[in-house]
Structures are given as C-alpha cells and as structure tokens.
Amino acid sequence: xxxxxxxxxxxxxxxxxxxxxxxxxxxxxxxxxxxxxxxxxxxxxxxxxxxxxxxxxxxxxxxxxxxxxxxxxxxxxxxxxxxxxxxxxxxxxxxxxxxxxxxxxxxxxxxxxxxxxxxxxxxxxxxxxxxxxxxxxxxxxxxxxxxxx
Amino acid sequence: xxxxxxxxxxxxxxxxxxxxxxxxxxxxxxxxxxxxxxxxxxxxxxxxxxxxxxxxxxxxxxxxxxxxxxxxxxxxxxxxxxxxxxxxxxxxxxxxxxxxxxxxxxxxxxxxxxxxxxxxxxxxxxxxxxxxxxxxxxxxxxxxxxxxx
DNA sequence: GATGGGACCTATAGTGACTATAGGTTCAAG
DNA sequence: CTTGAACCTATAGTCACTATAGGTCCCATC
Numbered sequence: 142x143x144x145x146x147x148x149x150x151x152x153x154x155x156x157x158x159x160x161x162x163x164x165x166x167x168x169x170x171x172x173x174x175x176x177x178x179x180x181x182x183x184x185x186x187x188x189x190x191x192x193x194x195x196x197x198x199x200x201x202x203x204x205x206x207x208x209x210x211x212x213x214x215x216x217x218x219x220x221x222x223x224x225x226x227x228x229x230x231x232x233x234x235x236x237x238x239x240x241x242x243x244x245x246x247x248x249x250x251x252x253x254x255x256x257x258x259x260x261x262x263x264x265x266x267x268x269x270x271x272x273x274x275x276x277x278x279x280x281x282x283x284x285x286x287x288x289x290x
Numbered sequence: 291x292x293x294x295x296x297x298x299x300x301x302x303x304x305x306x307x308x309x310x311x312x313x314x315x316x317x318x319x320x321x322x323x324x325x326x327x328x329x330x331x332x333x334x335x336x337x338x339x340x341x342x343x344x345x346x347x348x349x350x351x352x353x354x355x356x357x358x359x360x361x362x363x364x365x366x367x368x369x370x371x372x373x374x375x376x377x378x379x380x381x382x383x384x385x386x387x388x389x390x391x392x393x394x395x396x397x398x399x400x401x402x403x404x405x406x407x408x409x410x411x412x413x414x415x416x417x418x419x420x421x422x423x424x425x426x427x428x429x430x431x432x433x434x435x436x437x438x439x
Numbered sequence: 440g441a442t443g444g445g446a447c448c449t450a451t452a453g454t455g456a457c458t459a460t461a462g463g464t465t466c467a468a469g
Numbered sequence: 470c471t472t473g474a475a476c477c478t479a480t481a482g483t484c485a486c487t488a489t490a491g492g493t494c495c496c497a498t499c
Contacts, residue, residue: 148466150475160476165457180465182476195422202396202421206456212421226417227407234400241393244386247351251383258376264368268379272351272361273344299446309447314486329494331447355485441499448493457483464477469470 147185156193163193171196171210204233296334305342312342320345320359353382 153160166172172193175183192213199209208229215226250271257267302309315321321342324332341362348358357378364375403417 148475159458161458162456164477169456178465180476181478182465191422199421200456202400203393212417216422223407223417227404230400230404230407230417234397234404237393237397237400241390241397244390244393248383248386248390251351251379251386255376255379255383258372258379260376261372262368263364263370263372263375266372266375268372268375269361269365272348273340273365274347297446308487310487311485313448318485327494329447330449331494349485443498444496446493446495449491451489453488454486455484459482460480462478464475466475467473469472 145187147190149183149185152185152190152193155190156197158193158197166193166196169206171206171213202233203237204229208233294336296339298332298334301334301339301342304339305346307342307346315342315345318355320355320362351382352386353378357382 147155149160149163152158152163163172167174172189175185175189178184195213195216196206196209199212200206204212211229212226215221215223254268254271257271263269296304298309298312301307301312312321316323321338324334324338327333344362344365345355345358348361349355353361360378361375364370364372399420403420407417
C-alpha cells in the first residue's frame with residue numbers, strides 16, 4: 142500500500158485538479174517529472190500526490206505559485222527555523238484582509254447601485270449613471286493588480 | 291470649452307489609466323479609434339473621456355470587459371428597459387458576496403495557521419502541516435477562477 | 440530657426456495560472 | 470483481439486493588461 146502508483150487521471154481526481162494543469166505544473170517545474178511507462182504514460186507515487194495536494198491547497202488559500210515554491214523549498218529543509226514560513230503566511234494574511242476590506246467597499250457600492258435602480262428605462266437607470274459618474278473615477282483602486290484573490 | 295481636445299496622456303491622467311492600456315482598449319475595440327494629427331498622434335474629445343471613465347469605473351468595480359461592453363451597448367439605447375443592466379449588476383454583486391465569504395473562511399484558516407506556528411523548526415511548523423493536509427484538499431473552491439476581484 | 444527632451448508612435452513579447460484544441464498513441468477491460 | 474477511454478505532445482488562446490525596443494513628433498526655449 143505504500144508502493145501504490147497513480148496515473149495522471151488518478152492524481153487529478155484525488156486532488157481536484159485538471160490533468161492539463163498537472164502537466165503544466167511539470168513543465169513549470171513545481172512538480173517533478175515522474176517516471177514513465179514504456180509507452181510514455183506518467184507514473185506517479187505517493188510523494189507526488191502529497192506534493193500536488195500541498196500545491197493545490199496553497200493555491201486555494203490564494204498563495205501565488207512563487208510563494209508556493211518558497212514554501213516547498215522551506216518544507217524540504219526541516220532544520221530551518223520556520224520564521225520564514227511564518228513570514229510568508231503572515232504577509233499573505235495581511236493581503237487577504239486588505240482584499241476583504243476592498244471587496245466589502247465594492248459590495249456596498251454595487252448594492253447601493255442595484256438598490257437605487259428604478260427598473261424603468263435605461264435613460265433613468267442609476268447603475269449606468271453611477272458608472273458614468275466622473276467624480277468616482279479612480280477613487281477605489283489601491284492594490285496594484287487584481288491578481289491573486 | 292465643449293470643443294476641448296486631449297492627447298492620450300491627458301486622457302490617461304484624467305482617468306488614472308496607463309497610456310498603454312488606452313491603446314490596448316482601442317486595439318480591443320472597446321474604445322473607438324480617434325482622429326490623428328498629421329504626425330499620427332491620437333486626438334481625443336470629450337465623449338472619449340466619458341467613455342473611458344465609464345470603462346475604468348466599471349473595471350474598478352470588478353466587471354469583466356465583456357460585461358462592460360454589454361453595459362455600454364445598453365447605455366447607448368436609453369429607451370430600452372433597464373432589466374438587463376440590473377441583471378448584470380446583481381449577478382456581479384452575488385459573485386462579489388460569495389468571494390467575500392470564501393476569503394473570510396480563508397482568513398480564518400490563515401490566522402489559525404499563523405497563531406499556531408510555535409516559531410520552532412519547520413519540522414513542527416503547522417503552516418506546512420496545514421497546507422500539506424490531504425483532508426483539506428479541494429474543500430474550499432467554488433468559483434472556477436480567481437480572476438476578477 | 441535650431442535644439443533638446445518629453446510625449447508620442449508601432450510592434451512584439453511577457454505576465455500568471457492555467458484552459459482548450461488538434462491529432463496522434465497506449466492501455467486495460469471485456 | 471478489439472474497442473474506446475485515457476493518455477501523449479505541441480501549440481494557441483484566455484484575461485487584462487504591462488513592458489520593452491527602437492523609433493518619430495511636438496513644442497517651448499534659446
């Protein structure tokens with residue numbers, strides 16, 4: 142049971158990842174290239190499954206792949222103090238909190254827009270009006286991109 | 291004053307957009323191609339400024355460009371009932387709310403991770419443990435991508 | 440009228456993290 | 470031994486830009 146092997150589809154099912162994504166991770170270098178069958182099919186083992194689960198979970202938590210790579214390097218070196226791991230996670234926590242705050246401001250504005258829309262004709266639609274409003278121009282942005290979550 | 295003209299840089303400053311982004315909007319088709327000077331410089335007028343402001347504001351609210359295109363089409367036809375405008379905005383509001391909920395779940399997990407990290411070695415670091423934990427795998431995702439904000 | 444330099448031009452490639460497609464090969468169940 | 474699902478590679482597309490290279494234009498000052 143410790144020598145179980147998996148096809149790429151098994152890994153995909155077990156981790157909720159698309160097969161293409163797993164192959165992409167391999168090209169990217171974040172997943173190691175597994176051995177192949179004579180016919181060229183990838184054959185994975187338990188450590189591959191664990192690593193992929195780690196990656197996917199970190200991605201779900203919003204870590205960019207670069208951070209995931211850093212975490213994996215740290216995890217591969219168990220004697221290192223975890224200050225650095227903690228730093229990455231803390232930094233990310235701060236980013237998540239600021240993102241929540243911005244999304245809530247945005248939610249308020251959207252909700253107000255929708256509430257005020259009189260469901261009449263486009264001519265009087267407040268949603269269009271609010272969006273066209275010059276005075277609102279670039280007052281909401283702060284984080285440089287809307288990448289990450 | 292109603293016949294004011296703007297260089298691309300003026301438009302950029304007034305709307306908080308990068309010059310490259312404005313040119314990209316033109317290639318994309320969401321901004322109309324303006325007239326040019328003899329030397330090939332773009333010359334914008336007030337309607338361009340208004341349209342760009344509309345686009346930027348909608349983008350800041352997280353509407354994908356496709357939605358912005360739809361909203362612009364609807365805005366151009368003031369006699370039409372605004373149900374569709376309302377539908378787009380409401381749908382977006384719902385997406386934002388679900389995203390906030392997921393981010394809050396994520397915040398809780400990250401906060402717990404950081405709190406538990408005992409500042410020892412990576413071997414005992416719960417951050418790595420939590421991220422490697424199989425049982426958490428793909429229990430958190432719902433929205434297909436983490437694009438948009 | 441010359442000059443300097445900032446603003447502008449095009450074209451192309453790169454970003455992140457995948458996703459999709461086309462066209463072929465392999466494997467395992469029946 | 471056949472069938473067809475799962476696998477393979479390579480390439481292009483997604484979204485919404487951003488960046489770079491290598492040039493051209495405009496206009497304020499001398």
